[in-house]
Amino acid sequence: AVKSERDALTAEDHVTKKKRKKRLSHGGKFVDEKDRAIVELVIAYGWLSRFQLSDLLGISAVTIHRRAQRLAAVGFINDLSRGAAGEVLYVPTRAGMRTVGMAKGFKVTTPTYQTMNHNDGLVAAALRFKESPRRHGLVVTEREIEAAAMTGVLSPRVQRIAPWAQQQFQGRLKT
DSSP, X not given: OOOOOOOOOOGGGOOOOOOOOSSOOOOOOOOOHHHHHHHHHHHHHSOEEHHHHHHHHTOOHHHHHHHHHHHHHTTSEEXXXXXXXXXXXXXXXXXXXHHHTOOSSOOOOOOXXXXXXXXXXXXXXXXXXXXXXXXXXXXXXXXXXXXHHHHSSOOHHHHHHOTTHHHHTTTOSOO
């Protein structure tokens, strides 16, 4: 049975608005293994283009671009830098470094024309080592070596790829 009566609301029934928060808390940021790998490589090399990330990770450049845009939107990487040919260079941020556990020993970098060629050479050498017939499994960048010498601990990226490396290089990271 349904009643045909309606509840009538009057001015006395008006509910006052609740006091709004001055600042709303932001929702969580979900990072999967591919996102983590993108942020770690950008930190390890200082900056990378989507094509370099695509070559290093073996993921299509379109997928890298989509993921990197999302990572830039939440502040884990910065996409405001441009390369010599106008391509977007992804640069690490402090928030991204904290997220992947690489905040100690690493610095936020800014690409310059002088350092872009050097960085391109590092990426090319890393790709060459990965494609070699002997399958060099571990490529450590200069920035990771400097950070390890400062902190005494290898980066989480290197520890994940080669868990044996921390014990093998114990005490000899500065040399």
